[in-house]
Amino acid sequence: MIRLLAQFFRGFHYIVGVSMPPPGTSDRRFVFAWLGAIAFFLALFVILVFYIIPFLYFRHCVTHRSSSEHRRCRGEQSLGWFE
Numbered sequence: 001m002i003r004l005l006a007q008f009f010r011g012f013h014y015i016v017g018v019s020m021p022p023p024g025t026s027d028r029r030f031v032f033a034w035l036g037a038i039a040f041f042l043a044l045f046v047i048l049v050f051y052i053i054p055f056l057y058f059r060h061c062v063t064h065r066s067s068s069e070h071r072r073c074r075g076e077q078s079l080g081w082f083e
Contacts, residue, residue, distance in 0.1 A: 005031045 006027035013020040021030055 002027050002031050005034070009034045 009031060010020055010023075
């Protein structure tokens, strides 16, 4: 599995044009460096999606002072003329 992933990542390096370690070096370090980078960016994406973006999106609901804006943020129906 390490050799297969090393070939895949070396191919990616070749396509992008980034220098890669020579073929005689340890594939294990090369593959684990790539897997660590992928895990880091995946964790960053999860943090953005589940923590920062909803915090910024729902923050405007608290700052509005009118009751109609607050009702819209909570998802309630409009009262029409009686607002």
